[in-house]
Amino acid sequence: MASNRYVEPEYHGPALDAHDKQYIGVGFGLAVLTAIEVGLYFIEKDGGISGGQSSWMLLILAFVKFAVVAGFFMHLKLDNPIFKRLFVMGAILAGFCYVAVLTAFGVFHRAWITWPAYLGFAIVAAVLGLRGSRGVGGHDHGHADHDHADHDHAH
Amino acid sequence: MSTAAVHDDAAHDDHALGGHGAHVTATGVSNEKLGMWVFLGSECLLFGALIATYLNYRGKSINGPYPKDVYNIPFTSASSFILLMSSLTMVLALSAVGRGDGRRGRIWLISTALLGSIFIGGQIYEFRDFYQAKGLGLSTNLFGSSFYVLTGFHGVHVTLGILMLFSLAFLSWRGKITKANKETVEIIGLYWHFVDVIWIVIFTVVYLIK
Numbered sequence: 001m002a003s004n005r006y007v008e009p010e011y012h013g014p015a016l017d018a019h020d021k022q023y024i025g026v027g028f029g030l031a032v033l034t035a036i037e038v039g040l041y042f043i044e045k046d047g048g049i050s051g052g053q054s055s056w057m058l059l060i061l062a063f064v065k066f067a068v069v070a071g072f073f074m075h076l077k078l079d080n081p082i083f084k085r086l087f088v089m090g091a092i093l094a095g096f097c098y099v100a101v102l103t104a105f106g107v108f109h110r111a112w113i114t115w116p117a118y119l120g121f122a123i124v125a126a127v128l129g130l131r132g133s134r135g136v137g138g139h140d141h142g143h144a145d146h147d148h149a150d151h152d153h154a155h
Numbered sequence: 156m157s158t159a160a161v162h163d164d165a166a167h168d169d170h171a172l173g174g175h176g177a178h179v180t181a182t183g184v185s186n187e188k189l190g191m192w193v194f195l196g197s198e199c200l201l202f203g204a205l206i207a208t209y210l211n212y213r214g215k216s217i218n219g220p221y222p223k224d225v226y227n228i229p230f231t232s233a234s235s236f237i238l239l240m241s242s243l244t245m246v247l248a249l250s251a252v253g254r255g256d257g258r259r260g261r262i263w264l265i266s267t268a269l270l271g272s273i274f275i276g277g278q279i280y281e282f283r284d285f286y287q288a289k290g291l292g293l294s295t296n297l298f299g300s301s302f303y304v305l306t307g308f309h310g311v312h313v314t315l316g317i318l319m320l321f322s323l324a325f326l327s328w329r330g331k332i333t334k335a336n337k338e339t340v341e342i343i344g345l346y347w348h349f350v351d352v353i354w355i356v357i358f359t360v361v362y363l364i365k
Contacts, residue, residue, distance in 0.1 A: 011256040020250050027243035034239060038232045041363045055364045062359035065239075066352050073246045074348045075341075080184045083192045090196030094203040105211050 026072045030065055037061050096120045191342045195349045198312075202353050205308060206360055209301040216296035225289045226362055227281070234277035235358045238313075241270035242351040245320075245344050252327070255334040261327045264340075267347065268320035271313055278310050302361065309357060312350045319343050 016024075037058055044054035071077040076084045180186050248263030282303070285291040291299045323343055326332045332339060 009255070009257075011254070011258065013254055013256065016247075017250065017254065020247055023243060023246045023250070027240060030239050030243075031236060034232070034236055037359065037363060038228065041228060044365070051365055058359050058363050062355055065355045069242055069348055069352050069355070073242050073351075074345055082182060082184055082189070086189075086192050086196055087199075090199050094199045098203050098207040102207055102210055107211055107213075 023072065026068060030068060033061055033065050033068075092120075185338060187342055188338065188345075191345050195345065198349060198353075202305075202308070202356075205301075205305040206356065209305050209361060212297040212301045216298045218296055220285075220289050220291050220295070220298075222298060222302075223365075225285050225291055227284070228362060230277065230281065231358065231362050234274050234281075235354060237270050237277070238274045238351055238354050241267045241274070242348050244270060245347045249337065249340050249344050252332060252337045252340050253334060257327055257330075257333065260332070260340070261324050264320050264324040264327065268317050268324065271317045271320065271347075275310060275313055275317065278306065278313075282307075305357065305361065309350065309353060312353075316343075316347050316350055319346070 040049070040054050040057055040061075043049055044051060049057075070087065076087065180189075182189060244263050244267040248260050248267060251257075251263055252260035291302075293299055293303045320343065323332060323340060326339075
């Protein structure tokens with residue numbers, strides 16, 4: 001009786017290509033940033049820097065790590081811009097929204113944070129509205145498909 | 156145009172069309188991938204709400220234990236590092252599947268799932284330690300409630316990701332995941348990277364910033 005087990009085609013190419021080496025480099029960079037973050041925590045604990053300085057540096061490092069993973073590992077840097085718009089705008093909207101909420105609850109204890117947060121929220125909403133009115137992905141890499149679809153529609 | 160540039164353009168177009176470039180969509184991008192990005196956008200709002208709740212209740216507990224009494228930063232740093240490295244193995248899995256190297260693709264997928272499992276094992280150990288040794292329960296104080304809900308939701312997301320990764324490895328072994336449908340790996344990869352970036356924020360805001 002013949003076996004119907006799947007036989008995988010043999011692969012003779014390299015184990016790692018140039019992109020993989022770049023990913024490994026990025027992974028190493030992320031590991032270094034994590035080590036710096038933990039180092040900052042202990043430097044602050046030992047009184048080397050103030051809590052405020054440490055908090056700002058940790059937030060910046062977290063933002064850099066976030067952007068590197070999203071840009072390189074999630075391919076936002078190279079992929080179609082529509083994904084970047086969706087994710088970045090969503091994240092910015094969420095950020096401004098929750099800053100406003102936390103300020104309203106008195107977490108930040110500073111009223112001047114509220115107005116920039118609301119202003120930022122309004123600006124992002126306006127940018128989203130303008131982009132939406134121009135049509136989704138008007139200059140994206142999928143433009144050939146758009147043109148084709150429009151052409152068919154006209155006919 | 157150089158050969159490298161042609162290769163990059165082809166790779167870019169291949170990405171834009173979702174790896175198999177089979178169907179034309181209204182947006183010019185794969186519907187499945189677009190759907191995953193929209194889902195991830197909504198997840199930003201979910202985790203944003205949970206982090207905002209944690210920050211709102213921070214320092215408002217009237218009885219202990221408090222964060223400084225329970226956190227074990229070296230231990231959590233090690234598990235954060237493991238989750239970060241799982242993102243690297245995930246992207247290497249996608250790259251291997253894209254090259255048609257199914258065997259290495261499976262190895263990287265299983266490595267990613269195992270690294271995720273170590274992270275979850277660490278989280279279970281941490282929760283057990285907090286609850287049994289340090290007396291921090293879900294309803295002990297505001298810190299306990301907001302901490303367990305935030306990190307617990309993240310843990311559930313990681314667990315679902317591990318199940319999806321093992322399923323992908325099994326499908327690949329059965330010959331259902333090949334170079335032609337690498338978009339499936341890419342979409343699961345997007346989810347996995349997202350739980351990693353959320354942990355980057357949680358680790359900084361919840362554990363490191365005092």
